[in-house]
Every structure is written in structure tokens, then in C-alpha cells.
Amino acid sequence: MNDPRAIVEADRAHVWHHLIQNKVFETVDPRIIVEGKGLRVWDIKGKEHVDAVSGGVWTVNIGYGRERVADAVRDQLVKMCYFAGSAGSIPGARYAEALTARMPGLSRVYFANSGSEANEKAFKMVRQIAHKHHGGRKHKILYRDRDYHGTTIACLSAGGQQERNAMYGPFAPGFVQVPHCLEYRAGDLAGEGYGERAANAIEEVILREGPDTIGALCLEPITAGGGIIVPPKGYWERVQEICRKYDILLHIDEVVCGFGRTGTWFGYQQYGIQPDIVTMAKGVASGYAAISCCVTTEAVFDMFKDDTDRLGYFRDISTFGGCTSGPAAALEVMAITEEEDLLGNSTRMGAYLNGKLHELMDKHACIGEVRGLGLFQGAELVADRSTREPLEEKKVQAIVADCMAQGVIIGASNRSMPGFNNTLLFAPALIATKGDLDEVVAGVDAAIQRIVG
Ligand code: PMP
Numbered sequence: 001m002n003d004p005r006a007i008v009e010a011d012r013a014h015v016w017h018h019l020i021q022n023k024v025f026e027t028v029d030p031r032i033i034v035e036g037k038g039l040r041v042w043d044i045k046g047k048e049h050v051d052a053v054s055g056g057v058w059t060v061n062i063g064y065g066r067e068r069v070a071d072a073v074r075d076q077l078v079k080m081c082y083f084a085g086s087a088g089s090i091p092g093a094r095y096a097e098a099l100t101a102r103m104p105g106l107s108r109v110y111f112a113n114s115g116s117e118a119n120e121k122a123f124k125m126v127r128q129i130a131h132k133h134h135g136g137r138k139h140k141i142l143y144r145d146r147d148y149h150g151t152t153i154a155c156l157s158a159g160g161q162q163e164r165n166a167m168y169g170p171f172a173p174g175f176v177q178v179p180h181c182l183e184y185r186a187g188d189l190a191g192e193g194y195g196e197r198a199a200n201a202i203e204e205v206i207l208r209e210g211p212d213t214i215g216a217l218c219l220e221p222i223t224a225g226g227g228i229i230v231p232p233k234g235y236w237e238r239v240q241e242i243c244r245k246y247d248i249l250l251h252i253d254e255v256v257c258g259f260g261r262t263g264t265w266f267g268y269q270q271y272g273i274q275p276d277i278v279t280m281a282k283g284v285a286s287g288y289a290a291i292s293c294c295v296t297t298e299a300v301f302d303m304f305k306d307d308t309d310r311l312g313y314f315r316d317i318s319t320f321g322g323c324t325s326g327p328a329a330a331l332e333v334m335a336i337t338e339e340e341d342l343l344g345n346s347t348r349m350g351a352y353l354n355g356k357l358h359e360l361m362d363k364h365a366c367i368g369e370v371r372g373l374g375l376f377q378g379a380e381l382v383a384d385r386s387t388r389e390p391l392e393e394k395k396v397q398a399i400v401a402d403c404m405a406q407g408v409i410i411g412a413s414n415r416s417m418p419g420f421n422n423t424l425l426f427a428p429a430l431i432a433t434k435g436d437l438d439e440v441v442a443g444v445d446a447a448i449q450r451i452v453g
Contacts, residue, residue, distance in 0.1 A: 004044045004045065007032060007044060008032065008044065011032060031043050031044075031404075032044040033049075035064075035065075036051070036060075036063075036064025036065055037063075037064050037065040038063045038064060038065065038429070038431060039051055039063055039064075039428055039429050039431065039432055039436050040064070041064065041409075047407060048407055049404070049407045049408065049409050050407065050408055050409070050428075050436055050439050050440060050443075051064075051409045051428065051429070052408065052409055052410045052411075052426050052427070052428045052440045053409055053410060053411040053425065053426070053427050053428070054287075054427055054428060054429050055287050056409070056411070057282065057411075058224070058256055058261065058282060058283075058376070058411075058427035059282040059283065059286065059287040060286050060287040060429055061259050061260060061261065061282075061283045061286045061333070061337070061342070061429055061430050062286045062333055062336050062337065062342065062429065062430065062431065063429040063430075063431045064429075066286075066288070066332070066336065068332055068336070069285075069286070069288045069329050069332040069333060069336070070288065072328050072329060072331065072332045073288060073289060073325045073328050073329050075328075076091055076324050076325060076328035077324070077325055077328075080324055081323070081324060081325070082322055082323055082324060083322060084317070084318075084319060084321065084322025087322075089322070089324045089327065090324075091324050091326075091327035091328040091330075091331060092111060092324065092327045094327070094331060095109070095327035095330050095331050095334075096108075096109035096327075098331065098334055099293065099295065099330075099334075100295065102265045102334075103265070103266065103278065103295060105274050105297060106275075106278060106295045106296060106297055107296075107297065107298045107301070108295065108296045108297075108298065108300070108301040109293050109294075109295050110293065110294040110295075110296070110314070110316075110321075111291065111292075111293055111318065111321040111322070111326065111327070112291075112292045112293070112294065112318045112320075112321045113290045113291065113292055113318065113320045113321060113323075113326075114150070114281055114290065114292050115149075115150050115253075115255035115279065115280075115281035115282065115292055116149070116150025116151050116152045116155045117150075117152075117292055117318060118255070118279035118280065118281055118292035118293060118294045119149045119150050119154075119155050119158070119218070119253060119255075119279050119294075120150070120152060120154055120155065121279075121294040121314075121316060121318075122216070122218070122251050122277045122279050122294050123141055123154055123158070123216075123218075124314070124316055125277065125294070125296070125300065125304075125314065126138075126139070126141055126215040126216040126249060126251070126277075127139055127174075127215070128304065128314065128315070129215060129249075129300070129303050129304075130215045132303065132304075132306075133303060134212070134215075137212050137213055138212060138213060138214060138215040138247075138248075139174050139213070139215055140174050140175070140176055140209060140213050140214045140215060141158060141174060141175050141176070141214075141215060141216050141217075141218055141251075142175075142176050142177075142178050142202065142205065142206070142214060142216070142217045142218065142248075143158040143159065143160055143175060143176075143177060143178070143218050143219075144160050144177070144178050144179070144180055144181070144202075144218075144219055144220075144223070145160040145177055145178070145179055145180040146160045146161060146180040146182065146223050146226030146227060146229060146420075147159070147160040147161075147180075147218075147219060147220045147223050147226055147253070148160070148161055148220070148223075148224065148225045148226060148414060149218060149220075149253050149255075150255075153168065153171065153172055154172050154175075156168055156171060157171035157172040157175040158175045158218055160177060160180065160226065161225070161226060161414055176205060176209055176214075177205075178201065178202040178205045178217075179198065179201045179202070179205075180198075180223070180226070180229060181194075181195070181198035181199075181229060181231045181232060181235055182223075182227065182229045183198075183232050184368070184369045184371075184380060184388070185388070185420075186198070193234070194232045195231065195232035195233045195234030195235035195238065196234045196235070196238050198231070198232060198235055199234070199235050199236075199238035199239045199242060200238065202217065202239065202242060203242050206242065206246055206248070211246035211247075211248070214246065214248050215248065215249060216248060216249040216250070216251045216276075216277070217239070217242075217243055217248050217249070217250055217251065218251040218252075218253060219239070219250075219251070219252060219253065220252075220253050220255075220256065220257065220267075221252055221253075221254060221257045221262070221266070221267025221268045221270070221271070222256075222257055222262060222267055222372075222373060222376060224256035224257070224376075224425075225256075225413060225414035225425075226413060226414055227378060227380065227413040227414075227420065227423040228371055228372050228376065228377065228378025228413070228423055228425060229371075230371050230372060230373055231271075236268075236271035236272075236273050237271070237272075237273070239273070240273045240274070249276040249277060249300070250273070250274075250275045250276050250277070251275065251276065251277040251278075251279070252266070252267070252268045252275040252277070252278050252279075253279050254266050254267055254268070254278055254279060254280045255279060255280060255281045255282055255292070256282060256376075256427075257376065258278075258280040258282075258283050258284070259280070259282075259283030259284065259286070259333070259337065260283070260337055260342050260343045260346045260374070260375075260430050261283065261346065261374060261375060261376045261427065261430070262346070262350075262373040262374035262375075262376055263343055263344075263346045263347035263350060263373065263374035263375075264343060264374075265343065266278065266280075267373075270373065276296065276297050276299070276300050277294065277295070277296050277297075277300060278294075278295045278296075279292070279293070279294050279295075280292060280293050280295070281293075283333075284326070284330050284333070285326055285329035285330045285333055286329070286333045288329040288332075288333065289323070289325040289326045289328070289329040289330070290320065290323070290326060291323070291325075291326025291327065291329070291330055337430070340431065342430035342431065343430075345375075345430055345431065345432070346374040346375045346430045347374055349375055349430075349432050349433070349434070349437060350372065350373065350374035350375045350376065350377065352434055352437060353372075353375065353377050353426060353432075353437045353440075353441070354370060354372055354377055356437060356438070356441045357370040357377060357379050357426075357441065358370050359441075360379070360441060360444065360445055360448070361379070363445070364445075364448050364449075364452065365385055366381050366382060366383070366391055366448060366452045367379050367380070367381060367382075367448075368380045368381065368382035368385055368388055372426075375426075375427060375428055375429075375430055375432060376426075376427050377425075377426045377427075378413070378423045378424065378425050378426070379423065379424045379426075379444075380422060380423045381395075381396055381399075381422045381423065381424065381452075382422070390420055390421075390422040391422045391452070393421045393422065395451055395452060396412050396421060396422050396424070397412065397421075398447075398451045399412075399424065399444070399447045399448060399451050399452075400412050400424070400447075402446075402447035402450055402451060403443045403444060403447045406443045406446065406447070407443070408439065408440055408443030408444070410424055410425065410426060410440065410443075410444065411424070411425035411426070411427070412424055412425060413425060424444065426440065428440065
């Protein structure tokens with residue numbers, strides 16, 4: 001029944017793959033991954049790979065083959081698989097309590113299924129607050145150039161990678177772009193004090209649009225697919241100040257950075273800031289179930305109450321937000337993360353990987369910059385270090401493909417930004433060891449040698 005050739009044929013004939021599978025996997029083979037253990041995966045031909053991107057899109061933070069997560073999901077499904085309506089669930093209540101205990105200042109969890117959906121919830125909350133408390137005026141949502149928040153029309157409207165997504169327009173009104181904060185590509189703005197200047201550029205947009213029209217600022221803590229952009233010193237403090245000054249809600253999209261990717265539970269916790277809304281998805285259940293969350297402060301929740309709507313009336317429903325498998329898996333993922341000190345390992349191994357990539361930079365002139373936090377690292381490739389001209393996309397893809405042929409799976413920055421798909425991305429499971437990382441870096445070394453010389 002599972003004859004490899006028949007499966008590959010069925011896949012070729014009937015599966016409509018998404019963007020990343022189309023672009024990367026197709027250059028090598030219709031690579032169907034059939035098994036995983038720890039950081040290793042095996043494809044349908046039996047070939048072993050070391051996975052440095054946690055399931056392709058940095059999701060499987062705890063690694064593959066965790067039986068206790070599967071057991072918890074199975075037990076829960078047999079007992080009570082699903083009841084949405086207005087009912088809650090035991091794992092839902094327990095998880096919301098456990099999650100918010102790790103997010104001081106936040107206290108309410110709205111369950112959904114994907115990163116895009118969690119962000120849609122946040123956008124709807126902002127709009128409802130605008131209508132209920134600001135006469136509809138504070139309805140605009142600011143997003144940042146190069147950030148990504150999902151694939152729906154509203155999320156694409158809030159997406160800072162719109163060039164190649166133009167075919168999905170017209171986009172939704174009320175979303176306004178602010179500049180990115182990548183110092184390496186900031187031109188004359190770079191240098192001492194750049195963090196503050198980059199944040200001030202957001203204030204300029206706010207003043208141009210009118211502060212009383214803006215409800216929220218939505219940012220990734222570290223821009224992920226847009227090129228691993230770690231905001232410069234002083235940036236976040238100033239961003240928080242600006243939001244407070246103009247009564248703008250700070251919405252942090254932790255879909256990628258959450259759950260230890262950067263070395264703390266959430267990326268924003270690296271900076272001591274206090275967001276009003278936090279969205280998360282991939283790492284919540286680490287790929288063992290489909291679940292996402294939109295978490296808010298009590299103050300945000302309270303804005304949905306009035307004399308008649310005591311329970312926080314948000315006119316929204318998510319059918320599968322009522323699935324119990326998600327929070328059941330998420331509770332186990334959280335326990336594993338703590339028992340195995342995966343946050344600490346992410347910090348330690350992240351520093352190790354960063355050092356190894358810097359060594360590669362000494363060897364290969366095509367690496368223009370190495371940047372990252374925890375087990376979330378990037379190496380920006382250039383054709384010329386002095387002009388910083390990006391390395392051709394074709395060559396970047398060839399490096400990724402060469403690694404894959406060697407059995408090393410890495411990523412590259414998002415393919416919707418022409419000219420800037422030149423950052424190699426590394427986000428292995430948080431259980432990675434030095435040996436795993438050495439293997440990944442050796443693969444990249446050999447690939448660059450072959451492709452760039
Ligand atoms: N936000 C960020 C930062 C993401 O990287 C992604 C997905 N790559 C999303 C949101 C959307 O998540 P999903 O694909 O689950 O809808």
C-alpha cells in the first residue's frame with residue numbers, strides 16, 4: 001500500500017504543494033519525509049537527513065518522535081476529542097493557565113489553529129476595540145517592512161513582503177507599513193544610535209497618518225523569513241515608549257520566535273518589553289497538533305466587557321479552536337521544554353552555532369553578515385562584501401539544494417522579496433548538540449565551496 005514509487009506518483013499527480021516545497025524540495029526530488037527521530041528525518045527512499053529547520057518552517061522545536069506527546073494526544077482524543085460550542089475543555093483550561101504563568105502581564109488565551117488565524121484574531125480585536133471605544137477611528141494597523149504575519153488576505157495586507165504577492169491584491173485597507181530595522185541594509189541611517197532612529201521612523205509614520213487613527217503596531221520580535229533581523233540596541237525600548245505615548249496596542253507575532261527559539265519562552269522577553277497582544281502557533285504544540293493562540297492582557301480583555309457583555313464578547317468563532325488535541329500536546333511540549341532545559345540549550349547552542357558561522361565567514365567572502373539569537377541564526381550572502389550586493393537568488397537556492405543533497409536541510413529567506421532572498425536560515429530543534437551543528441555547518445561549507453567557489 002505504501003509502495004514508495006506509487007506514493008511519489010500520487011503526490012506528483014494530486015498534491016498541490018505550498019511555496020516552500022515547490023521552490024526548494026522540487027529542485028532535488030519530490031522529497032516525502034516519512035519518519036523522524038530527534039533532529040533526524042528519513043525520506044521515502046530511506047535517506048537520512050539532519051534537519052536544521054525544524055520541519056522546514058521551524059516548528060518542531062522539541063524534535064521528532066516524542067512518544068509522550070503522542071500518548072497524551074491519544075489519551076485525550078479517546079476521552080473527549082472535540083466540543084466547541086460555548087464549552088471549554090480540561091486541557092484548554094490547564095494550558096491557558098500554564099501558558100500565561102510564563103508570560104507575566106498577560107492573562108487571556110484565545111485558541112485558534114494557525115499563525116495566520118491567530119493574527120486575524122488580533123486584527124479583529126483591534127478593530128472591535130476601535131469601534132467600541134474610539135468611534136471607529138483607531139482602526140489602522142501598522143506592520144513592518146520585511147515582516148510576515150501569514151497567508152490570508154488580511155495577513156498579506158499586513159505583510160512586509162508584498163512585492164511578489166501583488167497578484168493577491170487589492171489588499172485590505174487600514175494596514176500601513178513602517179520601515180524595517182536591518183542595520184546591515186540601512187545605508188546612511190546605520191551606525192551609533194541606529195536602534196532609536198529605526199524606532200523613530202515608526203513614529204514618523206504615526207504622525208503622518210494621525211495617531212488617533214492607529215490602533216496597533218504588529219511586529220515580529222526577530223524578523224524570521226524576512227532575513228533573521230535582530231532589532232538593534234535601543235529599538236524595543238523606544239518602540240514601547242512610542243506605543244504608550246500614542247495609545248497604540250503593541251502586538252508581537254511570536255509564531256516563529258515563541259517557545260524557546262531565541263532562548264527565552266518568547267522573543268519579546270529578551271527585551272523586557274510588555275506587549276498587549278501576543279500571537280503564537282508553530283512551537284505551541286511543536287508540530288504534534290494544530291493549535292495557535294492569541295494571548296492578551298486583562299486590560300485588552302476588559303475592553304470587550306460592558307454591562308451586558310460580561311464575559312468578553314468577541315464576535316468570533318474558530319471551529320477547530322475547540323480541538324482538545326492541541327492543548328493536550330502543548331502541555332507535554334511545555335513540560336519537555338522545561339524538564340530538558342531547552343531554553344538554556346537554545347541559548348548555549350545558539351552561541352555555538354553563531355561562532356561556527358562566523359568561522360565560515362572568515363573562510364568565505366560571500367558571507368556578508370551572520371546574525372541571530374539562540375537557535376535562530378542567519379548568514380546573509382553577498383556577491384561583493386564591500387558593496388553588499390546580494391548573492392544571486394539562483395546561487396542561494398543552489399546552496400540550499402546542495403545541502404539537501406548532502407542530507408543537510410537548511411532554509412533561505414522568504415521568496416517573496418526579489419533581490420533579498422539571500423540569507424541562509426538555521427533553526428534546528430532546541431535539542432541540537434554541538435555534533436549536530438558541526439554536521440550542518442560542514443554541509444554548508446562544502447556547498448558554498450562548490451557553488452560559489
Ligand atoms: N507569523 C510568522 C512570523 C510566520 O513566520 C508565519 C508562518 N511562517 C505566520 C505568522 C503564519 O503562520 P501559519 O503558516 O501557521 O498561518
